[in-house]
Amino acid sequence: MNPVPELAPQLKQLRLSGILDSLEARNRQAIDGKLAYTEFLAMLVSDEVARREQKKFSLRLRRAQFRTNKTLEQFDFERLPKLNRALVNDLATGRYLQEKAPVLIVGPCGTGKSHLAQALGHCAVRQGVDVVFTTSAALTQGLNAARATGMYDRRLASLARVPLLIIDDFGLKPLRPPADEDLHDLVAERYEQAATIVTSNLDFTEWDQAFPANRLLASATLDRLRHNAYCMVLDGQSYRAPKLSPVAVKPRQPVAAAAKNGHA
Template identity: 80%
Template sequence: MNPVTELAPQLKQLRLSGILDSLDARNRQAIDAKLAYTEFLALLIQDELARREQKKFGTRLRRAAFRATKTLEGFEFDRLPSTNRALVHDLATGRYIDERAPVLIVGPCGTGKSHLAQALGHCAVRQGHDVIFASCAQLLASLNAARAVGTYERKLQQLARVPVLIIDDFGLKPLRAPADEDLHDLIAERYERAATIVTSNLDFTEWDQAFPGNRLLASATVDRLRHNAYCLTLDGASYRAPRQGPNRAKNALASTPKNIDS
């Protein structure tokens, strides 16, 4: 009788059915290389661990809800020569996560703030951390929706506990009640407990302007975000500049009215 036939239900019962994917190949390898039984077993266990880690990685990546596959390898540093590359690569190691420190990224539209934030989030996922990425508007809308169905505290604690929370486009829209209070509560819950990455078009000195109705709340929230934060300023040409067609310059000249001497 083929031993694999007997092994299959037993491996499933032990929740090791993934071993079946590589069992035949590893068995042939063991026979050809005359491996010891312990070496053969070690290979199967390594395969199972690799499969489980890959599955966990896929789950973390889906939960992160990144907009696209934005990695550090794809970030065009040459477009932003003044960017502190050393700091970016240091952040990529995940030290800020262990420190539970904020990372604040500012710059004009189209300079790659969201890309960089997601790239750091992707690094964190690869390092085994849970990450959530959302725009500031989406995040606050989810809290408001939870309030409407009586699950606000549960949602707040869920967001407060995630190791890396990425809040994109902070300050893009003015925060009105209760959104301003919700953001303050979330930042206060995460303060010195978990790492938060924030991107904004506003300069650091303008962040209080995102709270037009409550300057005291603005001060309390921004003060917590700035404390022990790593700050990055991106300054350069927009990635979203329109493409130059081959006839664009010619058409522009043709449409320019000529000066006619009187």
């Protein structure tokens, strides 16, 4: 008697329907290997746990909203010989997440700041941490839009609770009111409560320029961002440097043709 037809609805009721995906193969394996009932059950439970973990990972990855699937394994460290690779590897372990410490990454355009930030975010997702990736402009625009619909407090609270928030391209555009105040409020809410990664084309000494309307607000915001922060400077050639086309070589005229045209 085949128990699967009766078993299927029961597994669905218990929210264990994923077991059906490997049940037949595991049953055959148990028969061929003469496994004990407990060993057979252990394999099924292990399969279900692995499926659930993969489902959680995929969900976190979608929620993170990374621009691209950049990982640390794909990062070209050879282009940045001055980069502290030991620090990058230490950050990849996620210790800064437990410390709730900021990570600040600066460097010229195209040196891999966004890649590195997203790669660290990907490491966090693998470790079961919820991540949100956004640009500075999109972040402040989203908060302002939430204000217009009366959802500002809820949106701010949601962003403040994210275990890892990655803010890309800070300082690319000046922060005008109320964007400067919104960013300050978010940084203040997250201060020593959750980890934040920030990337910028500006040198650390130039970050106050992102707040042209209120230098006092700049000081208060940056003071919190810099406190106990891990800082990295990416100094190297741009990944986006254009590829030069080969110089066209003019073909030499055959000697016979040259003589015919009256050239020696």
